[in-house]
Amino acid sequence: MGKTYIDTVKYLIKARFEVDGLVEKPDIVGAIFGQTEGLLGDELDLRELQKNGRIGRIEVDAQMRSGKSFGTVLIPSSLDMVETSILAASLEVVDRVGPCEARIGVERIEDSRNLKRKQVLDRAKNLLKTLLVEEIPESKELSELVREDVKVADICTHGEDKLPCGPGIANSDMIILVEGRADVINLLRNNIKNVIAVGGANVGRTIANLCREKEVTVFFDGDRGGDIILKELMNATDIDYVARAPPGKEVEELTRKELIKCLRRRVPIEQIEVELADERRNHRRPFERRNGFRNGGFRQQEALPIGYRQEYAVEDTLKEQETKEAVVIEKESLPEPVAEVFEEDPQKVESLKAMLKELEGSLKARLVDANFNSLAEIPIRDLMKTINETEGVEGIVLDGIVTQRLVELAEEKGANYVVGIRAVNITHRPQGMRIIIAE
Numbered sequence: 001m002g003k004t005y006i007d008t009v010k011y012l013i014k015a016r017f018e019v020d021g022l023v024e025k026p027d028i029v030g031a032i033f034g035q036t037e038g039l040l041g042d043e044l045d046l047r048e049l050q051k052n053g054r055i056g057r058i059e060v061d062a063q064m065r066s067g068k069s070f071g072t073v074l075i076p077s078s079l080d081m082v083e084t085s086i087l088a089a090s091l092e093v094v095d096r097v098g099p100c101e102a103r104i105g106v107e108r109i110e111d112s113r114n115l116k117r118k119q120v121l122d123r124a125k126n127l128l129k130t131l132l133v134e135e136i137p138e139s140k141e142l143s144e145l146v147r148e149d150v151k152v153a154d155i156c157t158h159g160e161d162k163l164p165c166g167p168g169i170a171n172s173d174m175i176i177l178v179e180g181r182a183d184v185i186n187l188l189r190n191n192i193k194n195v196i197a198v199g200g201a202n203v204g205r206t207i208a209n210l211c212r213e214k215e216v217t218v219f220f221d222g223d224r225g226g227d228i229i230l231k232e233l234m235n236a237t238d239i240d241y242v243a244r245a246p247p248g249k250e251v252e253e254l255t256r257k258e259l260i261k262c263l264r265r266r267v268p269i270e271q272i273e274v275e276l277a278d279e280r281r282n283h284r285r286p287f288e289r290r291n292g293f294r295n296g297g298f299r300q301q302e303a304l305p306i307g308y309r310q311e312y313a314v315e316d317t318l319k320e321q322e323t324k325e326a327v328v329i330e331k332e333s334l335p336e337p338v339a340e341v342f343e344e345d346p347q348k349v350e351s352l353k354a355m356l357k358e359l360e361g362s363l364k365a366r367l368v369d370a371n372f373n374s375l376a377e378i379p380i381r382d383l384m385k386t387i388n389e390t391e392g393v394e395g396i397v398l399d400g401i402v403t404q405r406l407v408e409l410a411e412e413k414g415a416n417y418v419v420g421i422r423a424v425n426i427t428h429r430p431q432g433m434r435i436i437i438a439e
Contacts, residue, residue, distance in 0.1 A: 009076040012110045013088045019069040021100030025060040031097040036090045044087060054078055154188050158196055159206025168193035174215040182252040190256040201229050203236040211237035217266050219243045221250045223424060241266040247425040352419045355397045356438055365398035387413055
């Protein structure tokens with residue numbers, strides 16, 4: 001019995017036939033075998049080729065219409081292209097199927113390996129893209145990886161408190177105090193090695209000894225969190241300068257340019273002492289609670305962190321040469337307290353408080369109209385874009401921090417209420433706008 005399959009299909013012969021009569025598929029196959037037998041010799045005899053697995057099963061698809069038979073013939077071949085072409089041409093000698101006249105014409109010979117080649121090429125392209133994007137880093141990335149590993153490897157500990165520090169802490173006459181290990185790592189990445197972390201609000205013996213021996217610059221984040229540590233340091237040790245990160249930023253995320261700029265803007269400790277004295281005289285505490293809300297509720301807007309100057313409130317347009325000159329900059333006045341909204345319209349305030357409670361922990365924001373109906377509720381990351389695209393905004397309630405940028409955008413859209421968990425660095429409050437801050 002001849003084989004009905006072949007191991008490798010190289011080519012596929014496609015032919016069409018027309019028979020002047022009604023015939024069955026076996027009749028057509030029999031006519032092909034019978035009329036080509038002995039035509040091309042034993043080496044290209046269809047029966048021998050099929051028996052040896054050189055060609056596959058002859059597939060016939062026949063249809064009957066108007067007393068005639070039409071259809072296609074498919075013959076898979078593992079012969080080379082020359083032998084396959086000869087075999088295909090031999091099909092056209094078939095002129096009868098049984099008693100009926102017939103005509104067979106070869107349409108084309110397909111290289112079945114083309115499909116496999118296309119699959120291979122497509123897969124190779126995908127693999128190459130994956131390799132280039134995910135596996136092989138760019139030269140810049142390689143440099144950053146090497147540099148980061150080297151800098152992180154430089155981190156060590158100092159003193160009996162084993163505080164994280166850079167390798168230059170022992171030999172340098174000037175040191176920089178930061179809040180935590182992440183800040184130390186960022187400064188090391190940017191080749192600033194005379195840095196050490198305070199390690200908390202409690203000033204240990206290691207920091208106290210260093211502050212007595214060296215010139216000390218305190219470098220903290222651009223929020224109120226560092227004020228407690230700064231006051232502890234001022235009470236327990238001798239420090240010389242204070243530098244702060246830009247508002248809303250942390251030391252660990254600053255670029256080299258930002259680090260250098262902040263350190264150049266450091267403020268003498270004497271100026272900080274003047275600020276603190278003025279603050280005590282004016283009784284303007286950053287976290288003062290309102291009467292009747294001792295156990296929580298709403299509070300006044302926070303003041304600017306200690307050590308900020310006007311350079312942070314306006315765009316820095318001073319040239320490098322000017323920054324090196326001895327320029328005396330007056331202390332920035334603290335923002336006016338937020339108007340007490342709840343006294344004007346307690347019902348609206350309670351409604352806003354309820355909305356804020358609903359959003360608690362969701363990291364979402366809600367825009368409301370004049371009737372306090374919801375216009376949109378979106379993730380905080382999409383808040384600015386949505387405010388710009390929404391009309392009729394009366395209030396903005398967010399499970400997050402109220403910033404100066406948000407207040408300015410709310411003013412542009414005509415909103416009268418901004419409600420959030422807390423406010424940071426609000427240097428200007430538009431007249432008539434109510435800012436409600438929850439504890």
